Amino acid sequence: MLTYTYIEQGKFALTEKPKPTLQNDTDAIVKVTLASICTSDLHIKHGSVPRAVPGITVGHEMVGIVEEVGPAVTSVKVGDRVTVNVETFCGECFFCKKGFVNNCTDKHGGWALGCRIDGGQAEYVRVPYADQGLNKIPDTVTECTGPAKKSL
Ligand SMILES: [Zn+2]
Ligand SMILES: [Zn+2]
Numbered sequence: 297m298l299t300y301t302y303i304e305q306g307k308f309a310l311t312e313k314p315k316p317t318l319q320n321d322t323d324a325i326v327k328v329t330l331a332s333i334c335t336s337d338l339h340i341k342h343g344s345v346p347r348a349v350p351g352i353t354v355g356h357e358m359v360g361i362v363e364e365v366g367p368a369v370t371s372v373k374v375g376d377r378v379t380v381n382v383e384t385f386c387g388e389c390f391f392c393k394k395g396f397v398n399n400c401t402d403k404h405g406g407w408a409l410g411c412r413i414d415g416g417q418a419e420y421v422r423v424p425y426a427d428q429g430l431n432k433i434p435d436t437v438t439e440c441t442g443p444a445k446k447s448l
Pocket of ligand 2: 385386387388389390391392399400401402405
């Protein structure tokens with residue numbers, strides 16, 4: 297699949313990578329339907345995010361359709377339309393319980409997607425802790441990519 301990848305400081309490029317697969321029981325694979333470009337992506341490009349790992353797919357703001365879920369995922373199912381949270385968080389540590397999920401102490405916690413692990417400027421993205429990181433999009437919310445429709 298095509299991914300937009302952080303190659304090295306100052307350089308992003310479209311690269312081919314294998315479609316992601318489930319790595320943990322709490323993972324989900326999401327088919328990305330829309331993704332945004334964020335100023336934080338530019339911070340990675342400019343070398344201002346030391347934790348960013350060269351070779352990762354960028355993108356941490358996206359929506360899509362659940363393609364596959366690990367056996368421990370209960371909050372979403374295959375076919376659900378979802379938003380993907382920028383933060384990866386376990387939901388169980390001290391900080392998560394207080395709502396400070398960006399400080400999650402899990403080794404994958406915090407801003408992982410599109411920074412330390414492959415993100416969503418790609419055809420598919422693996423989302424760790426899918427029960428925390430995915431939220432269903434109501435049926436009344438469309439993915440309007442053009443001018444607003446009057447029928448809404
Ligand atoms: Zn952002
Ligand atoms: Zn946590």
